[in-house]
């Protein structure tokens with residue numbers, strides 16, 4: 188029997204709000220075991236406590252559904268055909284540690300590797316982004332996305348506000364591709380660059396997706412994130428008319444756990460042309476895989 192998506196949505200909203208209370212009342216303490224990968228890949232006791240709370244609560248209410256969360260993930264675990272809750276208890280952990288208020292809980296129900304319910308809640312800014320497949324997406328449950336009811340057509344990168352993230356991988360060929368691409372995006376057109384209006388990095392992949400869905404950002408280019416960072420945001424964006432493709436030139440089909448994502452806002456024209464133009468500035472291939 189297929190799940191009642193509205194019921195799942197309502198529970199995920201409650202759970203995300205409760206997670207928000209936990210986050211606001213916590214003192215960020217980087218976990219005793221230290222960081223996951225290096226000094227920039229942080230995990231706090233709160234990330235783990237919030238995920239534990241979410242997993243336990245969802246298991247009690249929906250015992251037939253699986254769980255795929257950042258803190259309890261075992262390497263090699265894959266999304267499959269069965270319904271699964273995909274959870275990032277705190278997206279923007281470095282922001283949380285520093286008190287920079289771009290922090291959220293990101294929750295999705297994924298069936299057959301496609302998100303069907305998505306909820307993102309930022310307790311610091313009290314903003315809630317939600318979507319149910321086929322029913323549009325909303326901020327604060329009532330305001331539809333995108334925020335402009337008649338979004339402008341996309342034209343060129345020269346008129347675009349673009350998000351990129353530095354991520355936690357700061358070595359090797361992937362880092363080279365990223366930093367050369369960032370420079371190409373910023374550089375003057377006369378010198379071969381795209382000269383975007385500007386680059387932004389909020390430090391939360393989920394909130395970047397929400398900002399593209401709302402229309403505040405035109406595009407977000409991300410290599411190295413995981414399904415828990417993007418599942419809710421992907422649905423919220425696509426319900427707002429946006430698209431997700433690969434970071435790498437020619438990749439029109441991105442996958443939820445493929446780790447490479449380019450999100451483009453909803454627009455009456457120009458999405459594919461902007462993607463093609465962007466790919467022309469990607470300085471190599473990002474080598475991240477499911």
Ligand code: IPD
Pocket residue numbers: 228229275277278279280281352353354355389390391392393409410411412413416
């Ligand atoms: C990170 C953030 C960041 C993105 C990284 C993620 P975390 O998640 O979403 O924006 O660039 O790839 O790992 O560590 O804050 O949960």
Ligand code: CA
Pocket residue numbers: 257275277278279415416
């Ligand atoms: Ca995350």
